[in-house]
Structure formats: C-alpha cells, structure tokens
Ligand SMILES: Nc1nc2c(ncn2[C@@H]2O[C@H](COP(=O)(O)OP(=O)(O)OP(=O)(O)O)[C@@H](O)[C@H]2O)c(=O)[nH]1
C-alpha cells in the first residue's frame with residue numbers, strides 16, 4: 001500500500017492536534033506494512049458533504065497522488081459512504097478512513113475464534129450503512145426508483161439481508177463463548193487463593209512484554225499497534241504467601257476507537273470487572289503519554305472500573321534514563337496523587353523485583369468484598 005495521509009481540522013474538532021493525529025495514523029499504516037509517501041492537511045470549518053475536502057484541495061490531492069504514484073488515500077477521520085465513493089471516483093485510487101484502517105489491522109491480528117468473530121461483527125456493522133448508501137446511489141441512477149424496483153436496489157436488499165443474518169448469527173455465537181468464559185471465570189473466582197491482576201493500557205505500551213517478563217511466558221510481542229487481540233492469562237505462584245496471582249493481558253486501547261470495535265471488544269474487557277487489581281501500563285518515553293493515560297482512564301470510567309485498585313506502571317524508562325542507578329532518584333509519587341505508581345523497564349528488567357513485591361503486597365491484603 002502506497003499511501004497519502006490526509007488530516008482535516010473542522011470547526012467540530014477545534015481542539016484536534018493535527019500533528020499528533022497524523023503521527024498516530026502513521027503508526028496505524030505501519031501496522032499494516034503500508035508505505036507513507038505524503039501528507040496533506042487542511043483547515044476547513046465545515047466539511048464538504050460530497051467530498052469532505054474542498055474542490056481545490058481534492059484537485060491538489062489528485063495531482064500529488066498521481067505524481068508520486070500513490071494507490072491509497074487515508075483520512076484521519078470518519079468519512080460518509082458517499083464521500084468515500086465520490087473521492088474514489090475523482091482520484092481513481094482507494095480511499096480509506098481511520099475506521100477502515102483499524103478494522104483491517106484487527107482482522108489481520110485476530111487469532112482466537114472469539115477475536116475473529118468480534119472483528120467480523122465490527123466490520124459488518126461498519127459496512128451495513130455503506131450498503132444502504134450504495135442502494136441510495138443505485139436508486140438515484142435509475143431515476144429515483146419511481147417505477148419498478150431497479151436491479152441495484154435488489155442487489156442492495158439481498159446484501160443487506162445477508163449481512164443482517166450473519167450479524168445475528170455471530171452475536172449468538174459470541175454469546176455462547178461469553179457464557180463459557182464466564183463459567184470458567186466463576187470456577188476460578190471460587191478460589192480465595194487466586195488474586196486476579198489485569199494489564200491494561202494504550203496499544204504498544206508494553207503489556208504483553210510485561211506479562212512475559214512477570215510470568216516467563218511467550219505472548220506475542222511486536223512493535224506494532226494492536227499486537228494483542230486475544231486476552232491471555234498466566235500465573236505467578238507466590239508460594240510463600242500461599243497465593244497464585246493470575247495475570248491477564250488485554251487488547252490495547254487507542255483514541256477514538258471506532259464504536260463498532262469498542263462494542264465488539266467490550267466482551268473481552270468485561271473480564272476486567274473481576275480483576276482484584278489493575279496494572280495500567282504506560283509508555284513513559286512517549287511524548288504523548290499523558291494524553292494516552294487520560295484516554296485509557298476515560299475507557300476505564302466507561303466500563304465503571306475507575307474505582308478498582310489501580311497501579312500506574314511507568315514502563316520503558318530505559319528510553320529516558322541511561323542506567324538503572326538513575327531510578328534511585330526517581331519520585332514515583334509525582335505521577336499521581338491518588339494512585340500508586342512504579343517506574344520500570346520491562347525490557348532491561350529494571351524494578352521488576354519491586355513490581356513483584358508490590359503484587360505480593362496487594363495479593364496478601366484481604367480482598368475487597370463485592371458490593372451486593
Ligand atoms: N525500550 C523498551 N521497549 C519496550 C519495553 N517494554 C516493551 N517494549 C517494546 O515495546 C513494543 C510493544 O510491546 P508489546 O508488549 O507488544 O505492547 P502491548 O502493550 O502488548 O501492545 P498491544 O498488544 O498492541 O496493545 C515491543 O517492541 C517491545 O519490545 C521497555 O521496557 N523498554
């Protein structure tokens with residue numbers, strides 16, 4: 001994929017940081033091994049209903065894309081089906097929006113049956129309104145569909161019905177898997193010697209690396225966005241206190257995750273409800289880490305998990321300080337007033353022992369009784 005990235009700032013998103021948005025889009029493109037050839041930005045208070053960009057800008061985009069032989073244009077926002085189709089006609093190359101891109105990364109990564117079904121569900125739900133859009137187009141082509149039904153409309157109807165059937169079938173299958181997982185969890189919950197920890201955080205923060213480091217196990221790690229889509233679980237045995245700490249990895253968060261995907265992945269995140277402790281993993285070397293923390297907190301709030309005991313795990317400190325000795329001067333309380341924090345380097349193993357001790361401390365405390 002040879003791409004041009006486009007970022008538009010409209011009146012609606014006054015506070016949008018275009019540079020940050022483009023950097024994130026670059027990360028997403030890299031995650032599908034795309035090559036970025038150019039970037040285009042525009043300030044436009046009200047997007048053009050037909051093409052999102054203004055006429056002049058579309059022409060400019062066409063000239064650039066022809067000049068550098070791009071085959072895909074990717075927008076950092078959501079486009080309507082009509083805008084996508086008009087732009088594709090004018091530019092003569094593929095046009096994707098952010099949701100399309102994220103969906104394609106997720107479908108590449110999904111491995112378990114549950115993850116695959118969740119991604120398929122999200123993709124179909126994203127597609128559905130576009131089929132309606134196509135139907136609209138077909139109708140207008142045959143003169144408003146005043147007389148007999150046009151072929152375009154029939155194809156549209158069949159497609160919609162097929163998608164809807166598939167959606168309801170997937171939902172049933174997912175419900176079944178959800179029930180099975182719940183049963184497994186209930187049997188685990190009955191064991192008072194098990195302490196459950198969940199790793200959450202922005203994509204690429206180092207959650208899977210940390211899970212491996214703590215449990216010496218091989219979860220899939222990659223310097224790509226959304227490396228993990230399947231929740232993995234592993235144990236640490238603290239035999240001296242008679243406790244097993246069960247650690248679960250989760251799917252990484254990303255800002256403005258398409259609603260379809262968030263809904264589809266809520267089921268995996270539901271398991272967080274049963275966590276006794278949340279480790280919020282943060283890439284401290286990322287210049288945008290505070291924004292990312294805020295976003296993860298928003299999601300935790302949406303899931304009603306913000307009152308759970310949470311430790312902020314400031315990871316990748318090796319990219320910020322030259323050696324472990326500098327950790328001694330660090331003041332971990334500066335990151336949050338109400339949450340405990342710890343600075344670590346998963347890769348170098350810095351402060352990992354301290355993290356073990358912290359886990360042990362939490363695991364030995366009596367569990368909070370659930371409110372009935
Ligand atoms: N320098 C450095 N790199 C790290 C550290 N921890 C993890 N990484 C790297 O960061 C990248 C992302 O790590 P992952 O463990 O896959 O991140 P994740 O949070 O599981 O990401 P998703 O599954 O996409 O949500 C990998 O290239 C890791 O090797 C660290 O302490 N220091």
Ligand SMILES: [Mg+2]
Nearest residue numbers: 207208227228
């Ligand atoms: Mg991961």
